[in-house]
Amino acid sequence: MIKDLKICGISDPKTLNFILNHPFPPKFVGFITNYEESKRYVAYENLKNLVNVDKKDTNFVSVLVSPTNEVLEKIKDLNFDYYQLYDVEPARTIEIKEKYKIKIISALTISNKKDVDKYKDYLEISEIILFDSKGYHRSESFDHNLLEDVPNEVNKMIAGNIQIDDIANFKNKSFIIDLSGSIENNEGKKDINKIDRLLKLFAKI
Numbered sequence: 001m002i003k004d005l006k007i008c009g010i011s012d013p014k015t016l017n018f019i020l021n022h023p024f025p026p027k028f029v030g031f032i033t034n035y036e037e038s039k040r041y042v043a044y045e046n047l048k049n050l051v052n053v054d055k056k057d058t059n060f061v062s063v064l065v066s067p068t069n070e071v072l073e074k075i076k077d078l079n080f081d082y083y084q085l086y087d088v089e090p091a092r093t094i095e096i097k098e099k100y101k102i103k104i105i106s107a108l109t110i111s112n113k114k115d116v117d118k119y120k121d122y123l124e125i126s127e128i129i130l131f132d133s134k135g136y137h138r139s140e141s142f143d144h145n146l147l148e149d150v151p152n153e154v155n156k157m158i159a160g161n162i163q164i165d166d167i168a169n170f171k172n173k174s175f176i177i178d179l180s181g182s183i184e185n186n187e188g189k190k191d192i193n194k195i196d197r198l199l200k201l202f203a204k205i
Helices: 013-020 044-050 069-075 090-100 113-122 164-170 192-204
Strands: 004-008 028-032 059-065 082-086 103-109 128-132 156-158 175-179
Touching: 004 059, 004 192, 013 028, 013 044, 013 192, 028 175, 044 069, 059 069, 069 090, 082 090, 082 128, 090 103, 090 113, 103 113, 113 128, 128 175, 164 175, 164 192
Parallel strands: 004 028, 004 175, 028 059, 059 082, 082 103, 103 128, 128 156, 156 175
Antiparallel strands: none
């Protein structure tokens, strides 16, 4: 069965407050920390205020693409439980994990089986392996069937333009499901009604 949910790309207090106080909150909420190309990016001063709340039982995830030491030093005292790292090699991942005493989600961008197999390099380092599309801030899909050979014991999170109505298709899979674009309105803003529908649907599965 699906392990948990992650809602990614939260950028405003109203939406975050709705999620945290929902009867069925997700296990993870993600914040785009240093990837300015994303419409979901949150500048540091806003981010500092946004995450300075009672998380309750939800884990806060800082989403980072090739973070510099400067960025990491800047955010080290913010209210995060995990760093989700894109384009970070295993040795650098170990360095970040040990220096900042933080849990790691290693994000792999997938277009073929060779990309999937990179998870083996992170098994001893990362608490969670995220399999995502090559789209980064663009909501693009990849073939989730490529993950069939990844052992069940690997703590897997999957993303890649997953829609709310797709959730039922994963009910027999041991995945953490990561959604962002599918819970936004036509203007690219998070839609509270869609988030509510997602969380209630997940609670029934």
